[in-house]
Amino acid sequence: MSDTKVRNMEEFAALSGISRPTVSKYFHDPSSVRASTRARIEAALERYDYRPNIFAMNQNRKLTKNVGVVVPYLTDPFFAEIARCVEQQVVAAGYQPTLYSAYGDPAQEVEILDAMRALKPAGVLLAPLGRLSDKAAIEKFTKDVPTVLFDSFLPDTGIAFVGSNNPQFAKLMVDYLCRTGEPPCFFEMATPANPNANRRRQGYIAAMEELGHEPVIFKAEGTGWQFEDIGRREGHRALTSGAFPTNTVLCSNDRLAIGFLTACYELGLRVGRDKDSAIRVAGQDDHPFSRFTCPPLTTIAQDYESVSRRAAATLFGAIEAGETEAESVFFEGKLVMRDSA
Amino acid sequence: MSDTKVRNMEEFAALSGISRPTVSKYFHDPSSVRASTRARIEAALERYDYRPNIFAMNQNRKLTKNVGVVVPYLTDPFFAEIARCVEQQVVAAGYQPTLYSAYGDPAQEVEILDAMRALKPAGVLLAPLGRLSDKAAIEKFTKDVPTVLFDSFLPDTGIAFVGSNNPQFAKLMVDYLCRTGEPPCFFEMATPANPNANRRRQGYIAAMEELGHEPVIFKAEGTGWQFEDIGRREGHRALTSGAFPTNTVLCSNDRLAIGFLTACYELGLRVGRDKDSAIRVAGQDDHPFSRFTCPPLTTIAQDYESVSRRAAATLFGAIEAGETEAESVFFEGKLVMRDSA
DNA sequence: ATTCTAAATTATCGCGCGTAAATCTTTTCG
DNA sequence: CGAAAAGATTTACGCGCGATAATTTAGAAT
Numbered sequence: 001m002s003d004t005k006v007r008n009m010e011e012f013a014a015l016s017g018i019s020r021p022t023v024s025k026y027f028h029d030p031s032s033v034r035a036s037t038r039a040r041i042e043a044a045l046e047r048y049d050y051r052p053n054i055f056a057m058n059q060n061r062k063l064t065k066n067v068g069v070v071v072p073y074l075t076d077p078f079f080a081e082i083a084r085c086v087e088q089q090v091v092a093a094g095y096q097p098t099l100y101s102a103y104g105d106p107a108q109e110v111e112i113l114d115a116m117r118a119l120k121p122a123g124v125l126l127a128p129l130g131r132l133s134d135k136a137a138i139e140k141f142t143k144d145v146p147t148v149l150f151d152s153f154l155p156d157t158g159i160a161f162v163g164s165n166n167p168q169f170a171k172l173m174v175d176y177l178c179r180t181g182e183p184p185c186f187f188e189m190a191t192p193a194n195p196n197a198n199r200r201r202q203g204y205i206a207a208m209e210e211l212g213h214e215p216v217i218f219k220a221e222g223t224g225w226q227f228e229d230i231g232r233r234e235g236h237r238a239l240t241s242g243a244f245p246t247n248t249v250l251c252s253n254d255r256l257a258i259g260f261l262t263a264c265y266e267l268g269l270r271v272g273r274d275k276d277s278a279i280r281v282a283g284q285d286d287h288p289f290s291r292f293t294c295p296p297l298t299t300i301a302q303d304y305e306s307v308s309r310r311a312a313a314t315l316f317g318a319i320e321a322g323e324t325e326a327e328s329v330f331f332e333g334k335l336v337m338r339d340s341a
Numbered sequence: 342m343s344d345t346k347v348r349n350m351e352e353f354a355a356l357s358g359i360s361r362p363t364v365s366k367y368f369h370d371p372s373s374v375r376a377s378t379r380a381r382i383e384a385a386l387e388r389y390d391y392r393p394n395i396f397a398m399n400q401n402r403k404l405t406k407n408v409g410v411v412v413p414y415l416t417d418p419f420f421a422e423i424a425r426c427v428e429q430q431v432v433a434a435g436y437q438p439t440l441y442s443a444y445g446d447p448a449q450e451v452e453i454l455d456a457m458r459a460l461k462p463a464g465v466l467l468a469p470l471g472r473l474s475d476k477a478a479i480e481k482f483t484k485d486v487p488t489v490l491f492d493s494f495l496p497d498t499g500i501a502f503v504g505s506n507n508p509q510f511a512k513l514m515v516d517y518l519c520r521t522g523e524p525p526c527f528f529e530m531a532t533p534a535n536p537n538a539n540r541r542r543q544g545y546i547a548a549m550e551e552l553g554h555e556p557v558i559f560k561a562e563g564t565g566w567q568f569e570d571i572g573r574r575e576g577h578r579a580l581t582s583g584a585f586p587t588n589t590v591l592c593s594n595d596r597l598a599i600g601f602l603t604a605c606y607e608l609g610l611r612v613g614r615d616k617d618s619a620i621r622v623a624g625q626d627d628h629p630f631s632r633f634t635c636p637p638l639t640t641i642a643q644d645y646e647s648v649s650r651r652a653a654a655t656l657f658g659a660i661e662a663g664e665t666e667a668e669s670v671f672f673e674g675k676l677v678m679r680d681s682a
Numbered sequence: 683a684t685t686c687t688a689a690a691t692t693a694t695c696g697c698g699c700g701t702a703a704a705t706c707t708t709t710t711c712g
Numbered sequence: 713c714g715a716a717a718a719g720a721t722t723t724a725c726g727c728g729c730g731a732t733a734a735t736t737t738a739g740a741a742t
Contacts, residue, residue, distance in 0.1 A: 007728090008727085008728055008729080009728070009729065010728080010729090018690080018691095019690065019691050019692075020691095020729085021690080021691075021692085021730090021731080021732095022689085022690055022691075024729070024730065024731090025690095028730090033689080033690085034688085034689060034690080034738090034739090036738095036739095037689085037690075051459055052728080052729075053400065053459075053727085053728055053729070054396075054459050054460070055395075055396045055397075055399045055400040055461075055727095055728085055729095056396075056400050056697095056727070056728035056729040056730090057728085057729060057730080058396045058729095059394065059396040059397050059400060059697060059698070059699090059728085059729075059730085060696080060697055060698095060728095060729060060730040060731075061729095061730070074415070074421050074424070074425065074440075075418060075421040075422050075425050075629065077416060077418055077421070080415050080416040080418070080421050081416050083415070084415065084416055084442070084444060096456070098439060099415075099440050099441075099442075100440075101425070101440075103425060115437070118392060118394075118395050119395065120396075228630070228632070228633045232633065258630070258633050259633055261633075261635060262632075262633045262634075262635060262637065264635075265635035265636060288416065289569070289599070289630055291569070291603075292569045292573065292599050292600055292602075292603045293603075293634075293635070294602060294603060294606035294634070294635040295606060296603065348698090349697085349698055349699080350698070350699065351698080351699090359720085359721090360720070360721050360722070361699085361721095362700085362701080362702095362720085362721075362722085362723095363719090363720060363721070365699070365700065365701085366720090368699095369700090373719095374719080374720085375708085375709085375718090375719060375720080377708095378719085378720075393698080393699075394697085394698055394699070396697095396698085396699095397697070397698035397699045397700090397727095398698080398699060398700080399699095400698085400699070400700085400727060400728065400729090401698095401699060401700040401701075401726080401727055401728095402699090402700070683742100684741100684742080685740100685741080685742070686739105686740085686741075686742090687738100687739090687740085687741095688737105688738090688739085688740095689736105689737080689738075689739090690735100690736080690737070690738080691734100691735075691736065691737080692733100692734085692735075692736090693732100693733090693734090693735100694731100694732085694733095695730105695731085695732085696729105696730085696731085696732105697728105697729090697730085697731105698727105699726105699727090700725105700726085700727080701724100701725085701726085701727105702723100702724090702725090702726105703722100703723090703724090704721100704722085704723085705720100705721080705722075705723100706719105706720080706721070706722090707718100707719080707720065707721085708717100708718080708719070708720085709716105709717085709718070709719085710715100710716085710717075710718085711714105711715095711716085711717095712713105712714095712715090712716100
C-alpha cells in the first residue's frame with residue numbers, strides 16, 4: 001500500500017483510471033460494474049487505501065446500510081448474548097450494526113429511536129422494554145423505519161415479531177417436574193416489566209390445571225432490573241414464610257432463579273433432585289450463567305440462534321422486498337436438565 | 342408543534358427569523374449566540390421540530406460529537422457493566438457514545454477502529470483485548486484519534502491509561518487470606534489474554550514472599566473467553582490431582598472463580614470460611630454475579646465508577662485542551678468479604 | 683467486419699451544512 | 713451619550729458524493 005493519501009473519490013478515480021460515477025457505482029454495488037473495471041478498481045484499492053466518506057455518502061442516500069440493534073438492558077447477559085448473535089447476522093447480511101441499550105429506561109428507549117431516525121437506518125431490530133415502553137412512540141417509529149421486534153411482543157407494531165413460545169416453556173417444565181416429583185410452585189415478579197412473564201404464568205397455570213394440580217404462585221415484590229437481588233430477597237421471604245406447599249419451585253426466569261438459589265443456600269436448603277435435597281428449583285431462559293450455578297440450573301433453553309437468525313432474515317427480506325408485514329414466529333424452547341431439578 | 346415539515350436549516354432559519362449562519366452557530370454551541378436570539382431559535386424549535394441533518398453536519402466538521410466506546414467482550418458482564426458506566430459519563434459530558442465489542446477477536450478489534458476512523462469521533466475510550474491485540478494497529482490509531490485506554494494497559498499508547506492497581510488487588514487478598522487461615526494457592530489461566538492477569542500473579546507472588554510463604558500457582562489450560570468453563574474443567578483437574586497444598590484458592594478473576602465454585606460443588610467440597618468447610622475460594626473483580634454464587638464470593642472490588650469517571654474526564658480534558666498526554670491512574674481495589682473465604 | 687447492446691465517460695447539478703470575510707447592529711461601559 | 717466591543721447578518725464558496733442525461737466506448741454476437 002502506497003503512502004499516498006487519497007482525499008476523495010475524484011482523486012481515487014483518477015488514480016485507478018476509472019471515471020468517478022463508475023467508481024461510485026462500484027462502491028454502491030461491486031457487481032454492477034464490468035469484471036475488468038472492477039478488477040482495476042480493486043487493484044487501486046489495494047495500492048491506495050481509499051474509503052468513501054460515509055457522511056457524504058449518506059447525505060444523498062435515502063437509506064444507509066446501517067441497522068440499529070436495540071435491547072432493553074445490555075448488562076443482562078441474556079440480552080448481551082442475543083445482541084451478539086443478532087449483530088453477527090447483520091454483519092453476515094452485509095449491513096453495519098449499531099448497538100444500543102435502553103438500560104431499563106423508557107425515556108432513553110425513545111431517545112434512542114429518535115436519534116436513530118436521524119441516522120436513516122435501513123432497518124431496526126428492536127427488543128422493547130415491554131410494559132414500561134412508550135408504545136405509541138414505538139409504533140410511530142416503526143411506521144417510519146422498517147423494524148422487526150424480538151424477544152418482547154408489542155401488538156400491531158413493526159413488520160413482525162420473532163421470539164419464543166413462552167407458554168410452551170412453562171408447560172414443558174411443568175410436565176417434566178410433575179413427571180419426576182412434586183408439582184412446582186411458580187415464583188415470579190409481582191409486576192414484571194417483560195410481557196413474556198405473563199405468558200409464562202399463563203402457561204404454568206394451564207399446564208398445572210391440565211395435570212389436575214392446583215397452581216400456586218408467589219409474587220415477588222420489587223421493581224427494576226436487579227432480578228437476582230429480588231430473587232434472593234423475596235426467596236428468603238417465600239421460603240421462611242412457608243409459601244410453597246410443595247418442594248419444587250419454577251422461577252419465571254433464570255435470573256430470578258439465580259437469586260433464589262442464593263437464598264436457598266443461605267437458608268441451608270440443599271437444592272437438587274436427589275433424595276438428600278430439600279428443594280428443587282428450575283428456571284427459564286438458559287441464561288449463560290445457569291450452567292455454573294450450584295447446583296447447575298435446570299431450565300428451558302431459548303433458541304438464541306434461531307431467534308436472531310430469523311429476526312434478521314425477516315428484516316432483510318422486508319427491506320429488500322419492501323414489504324411492511326411478515327409472519328411472526330415463536331420458537332419452541334428445549335428442556336435443559338441439570339442438577340437443580 | 343406544527344405539522345409543517347422543515348426540510349433544511351435555510352428554511353428553519355427563515356421561519357425563526359434568524360440568519361442561517363447564526364442558526365448554525367446555535368446548533369454548534371447554543372451559548373455562543375445572544376440570549377435573545379437563542380430564545381427566538383428555541384421558540385421556533387418548539388413549533389417546527391427541526392433537527393439538522395447529521396450527515397451534512399459532520400461532512401464538513403473535522404470532529405464530530407461522537408465518542409467510541411470499545412470493549413473486548415460485551416457478553417462478559419464485567420465489561421457490560423463498565424461500558425454502561427462509561428456511556429453514562431459520555432452522555433453527561435454532552436457527547437454521543439457508540440458502543441462496540443470486539444468479541445474476543447483481534448481482527449474485529451482492528452475493524453472497529455478502522456470503521457471508527459471514518460466516523461471522525463471526537464475521541465475513543467478503548468479497553469483493548471490485551472495480549473492478542475494488534476498493538477501496532479492500535480498505537481497507530483491512537484495517533485490519529487484521541488484515545489484513552491482503560492482496563493487493559495498497553496505501553497506508549499493513547500493519551501493515558503485508567504485502570505486498576507492489579508498487583509495491589511492480589512496483595513490485599515493474600516494478606517486477608519493469610520490473616521484468617523491458610524495461605525492461598527493461585528489459580529489462573531496458563532495463557533491469559535488480559536495483561537492484568539500477569540500483574541495479579543506478580544502481586545500474589547510478591548505478597549506471599551513478603552509473608553514468608555511459598556507461592557503455589559496452578560495454570561489452567563485453555564484459551565478463549567469461556568472463563569467459567571475453564572475454571573470448572575481445570576478446577577476439577579486441580580482438585581482431583583491434589584495440586585493445592587493448602588485449603589485456600591485465590592482465583593485470578595471472578596469468572597474463573599465462578600467456574601471453580603461449580604467444580605467444588607460437583608466434587609462435594611463445601612466452600613466457605615467456617616469450620617465445616619473443606620476449602621476457601623476467593624476471586625478478583627467483584628463481578629456482578631459474584632454476590633449470588635453459592636456461597637457468595639469473597640473478592641476484590643474494582644472501582645468501576647471511578648475508573649469510568651476518570652477515563653471519561655481524561656478524554657474530555659484532552660479533547661478540549663488538545664493535549665496528547667496525561668497521567669495514567671491505577672485505582673485501588675477494595676476487599677469484599679462474603680462467605681466463600 | 684459489422685451490428686448491437688451494455689457499460690463507461692463527460693458534464694453538470696444538487697444535497698445540507700460549515701466556514702470565512704466584510705459589513706451592519708446591538709449591547710456594554712466609561 | 714458616545715465609543716468600543718461583542719454579536720448578527722450577508723455574501724459567497726466549498727465539502728464529497730449521489731444522480732441524471734447525453735455521449736462515447738468496449739465487448740459480444742451476428
